[in-house]
Amino acid sequence: MSHTDQSRQVRLEQLGAYPFARLKTLLAGRHPNPELPHIDAGAGEPRLPLPDFVAGTLAAHLDGFSRYPATTGNDALREAIAAWLMRRYGLARIDPATQVLSANGTREALFAIAHALINPEASKKPYALMPNPMYQIYLGAAITAGAKPFFMPCTSANAFEPDLDAVPAEVWADTAIVYVCSPSNPTGWIADHAYFTRLIELADRHDFHIVSDECYSEIYWQQAPVGLLQVAESLGRTDYARCLVMNSLSKRSALPGLRSGLIAGDDSLIARFAKLRSYTGPATPLPLQHVAAAAWSDESHVEQHLMLYRQSLKAFFAAFGRGEPPFGSFFIWLPVANDEAFAVAAYEQQAITLLPGSYLAADDATDHNPGAGYVRIALVDGPDKAAELGRRLKAMSGLS
Known part of the structure; x- marks a missing residue:
């Protein structure tokens, strides 16, 4: 061996x-x-x-089961995702060709992204930061990608906010990736504009990537949560440098069996991830991509x-x-x-x-x-x- x-x-x-x-x-x-x-x-x-549109859309595109789907997602789906991101977060522009990918459910994407962005040979032991408690995929991704997990405690004492102040300077200096989940699974905490702003500033200072899991973005008690790309654009970062978001139709549209989600943000990171997924990423079947495009296009x-x-x-x-x-x-x-x-x-x-x-x-x-x-x-x-x-x-x- x-x-x-x-x-x-x-x-x-x-x-x-x-x-x-x-x-x-x-x-x-x-x-x-x-x-x-x-x-x-x-x-x-x-x-x-x-949702009412699912059966009809699926029936109209059954012939797509006879063709191989692209792992990036077809044009119609990526355009629907980009349009939703602009509507939902008030983004001026996001390019569906270079800043958006389809995911076969965000579980796969949240796991695989660590393998695209973490280079265990680049330093003694690169860190992957994550909230604790967490969606356990972050932990599995960090370990199998050769990173060292670092846990940001989320307790009632800090209103379950992942504690950035608990991260030592030497850890920040060797951080490769930070996972953030907002709204949080399992605590329900929501990141505000100031939190994302500080995280972006830390990413610039210490040269790491931010992966924001926003799968629960459409489920909230009072006010719609802000998103990472929304905050990045407000800071003048229209290229969304260092930032990736992931979202899913499993929660938003109550379609967990569809296995469809999105990856969006920094085009250089999207390109790296697209290359990895061209070898490893399962592609969503074409008929299901059409259902997904309809789901991202409907708010009712x-x-x-x-x-x-x-x-x-x-x-x-x-x-x-x-x-x-x-x-x-x-x-x-x-x-x-x-x-x-x-x-x-x-x-x-x-x-x-x-x-x-x-x-x-x-x-x-x-x-x-x-x-x-x-x-x-x-x-x-x-x-x-x-x-x-x-x-x-x-x-x-x-x-x-």
Whole structure:
């Protein structure tokens, strides 16, 4: 086995089980309360009505299954994405040919981007910064790309904002990439204009790239979140230097099975990523690209979904009787005494599947896991089930 192969094997061995595999193990041999209908609030999988245009658009383009799709996305899809970005964020211009790519779901893109932008030979050990807790794809991407993860703590003490001040100067000096998630999975925190501005200034000073995961951008309690490209343009950076954003139709349009998202920003980074994906990236089938173009071009279904998410949040907290909705996303980040024990009890007593918060975080330098003591609850089935979730959880012990 070559040294390179051994290095890859060691990196893979550093990865723990994925959160839902851990949850499956935790609940193995246990049974939900048979007297109650099961509610799956574990996965962030929207289960809302299918938008009206999906079936007709798909039927009109079935012949596309007989052709290979381009990994970059067809012209119509990239143009629809660019048009949405300009409408949504007030951008003056974004070039669909050079500043936009299609993604086969942003999970793939968020993972692969680290392999395009991180060069483990460029320094002793380049860092990949990420929030903690986090979407675990960031951690897997950093490790397999040969970077060293550095965790920015997100706790109630700092309103769950990834703490830039917690990053030592020597880490900034050797940083290759920073992941930011706004609105946050799982905490619901939203980055403001000042946060993105500071991050861009740090990127210029220390020569790193910013990857902004904005998959929950259309799910918010009050005010629509700002985006990284929006802030970059306000600073006069119409080339979006050092900045990439990713977004998805899984959450915006409640189409997780479509496997379609976007990558946009700095054209030099887009070109690097496009080259990597021409070898490795799975391409979205052409009929599904046409559905995706229709989804990015329509806002009425997004407005309907947002109304349902807000109604679900309101219904949950009215039934639960305490707490407030998160600023963004459809997740409740609920404090509990012991997250694994609470998840087991919720399953056995109330027939609810939810995710222990420690599975969405990593131990920091002091062996503290900032997700411990929380569970993530996904409100993805509409207001009635959200209210039922609130009632059942309210009846449980073990709440913090």
